[in-house]
Amino acid sequence: MLPWHVENEVDDEPRPADFSYLDRVRAEPGAEEVGCECGATCGPACPCAAQHPWGHLYGADGCLVPLQLGIDIDVLLQECGPGCSCRGTCAPPPAHQESPVHIRRIPRKGWGVIADCNIPCGAFVCEYVGERVTTAEAWRRLRDYDAAGRAHALLVFREILPSQTAALRINIDATRQGNVAAFINHRHGGQRVPAAPPSPCSCDGGNLILLAVLPRGCMVPSLRLFARRSIEAGEELTYSYGTPAGGHPSRVQAPCLCGTPACRGFLPRDPA
Template identity: 35%
Template sequence: MAAVDVTHGLETHPVPVCGPWEELTAFQYTPDLVAGPGAKEDPSEVTILGCDCKETTCAPQTCACLPFGANYDSRAILSSQRPILECNVMCKCGESCTNQETQKGLQFQLQVCRIPGKGWGLFTKEDIPSGRFVCEYVGEVLGYDEACRRIHSQESSTNNYIIAVREHLHGGKILQTIVDPTQKGNVGRFLNHSCQPNLFMLPVRTHSMVPRLSLFAARDILAGEELCYDYSGKAFNAGEMSANRELEQRTLHSHKRCLCGTPSCSGYLPFDEWLCE
């Protein structure tokens, strides 16, 4: 029997399920962010007009989408310390532009596997070089009140997938993005927490001010490794992206035990202290 593709053919690569797939919690697969209750913006709407570059490879000196310099080199992210804006469908440079890395879909062979005593996890079937884009954390974009309602309606034993990312901009302005892949989501919902993660998350903007919560390889990752990131965002964001663009990342867990098994394990999953107090 062929392995079940958890993406239902909606990604560039199938993602097989290794384990009792019938025990997977039912959810609607989506490769893109969708507007949920209370969302201030529809992430599918094009609100960033893009560049007027005529070349297929945009140059930082002339491209409006590269005000801080090139974002990628040989498909690897160059810096996590500055805002990332990619060229989009409205740009005149075209689909072959190298500044569209997170819009190319899954680029590596992944699989969802059952982990004894831990639940489900996302693994790579091939080596992933450091800095390469791996996947997004996709789900419903929620308003604050709806996120709180969902959190308070959950049982203490229920897995909670809600993540909240806050970007601190110059002048004290804060942009908050809340994503919940519980009912609608992608492979990112299977990523487990680790106190020594091999992925890090960055908000990347393409056609909308709603950022793609993009996960990149923090180091060279070997085939067969479980893919994990730090739910609190502290592992690679300490010092936080720059003085005018601090990023906070939280997931909401009621002090559940951490099962990452790393030498630096804190013992508990990150706990949000500012959302829905």
């Protein structure tokens, strides 16, 4: 049973039946580091906030500060979490509350996600939830999906670590189990994930951005979607899946239908 309203006035495609809802990616046991000891309220001197030049991640309205300031984000974000004395409760409640949305059938694209209300720039929309799998398992599943000609929502996320000597890779498969993020289309610059048959996406970046956020005390970051700009109620939510495989259409199986002037013709696909 999906916890979102689903509407289809386009065709006879039934509601997604082989998809199970997950409320979160299950946290892995253990912790690599201890967080702050600020107490119930974290002030400007909080060591977690000191990880970023702009201080705390969230403003009083719960929106992501760097996005509101127009700052390009190319680093792993850190926030207070279970390793802190505040247990991560110092952030304003909206910082972790999903934005209200519903799923709608969209002509030529398939399922997409629509904003139910105005969403301000920097607001948290949802986490990308699914099964966290190893790279070997991700490739095995990708081969199976390709062989079956099945659209999938297997997300591969890479991030260069602050040391600049290693990279973090996270594979989350939301094809069968996940949340509403699995239905968000691409806009290279918003829908499901690389190498699927025609799916809702976009090559101009979309109105959302996917960022890795590491709560102190957790071993693996969560992948979260935030509003890149102000979004109006009724607007389709989209984000960039990445760049099509090296610019070689032969490596990409699915055409992109984002319809933007920046469209590159094909959906992104992880090449390695």
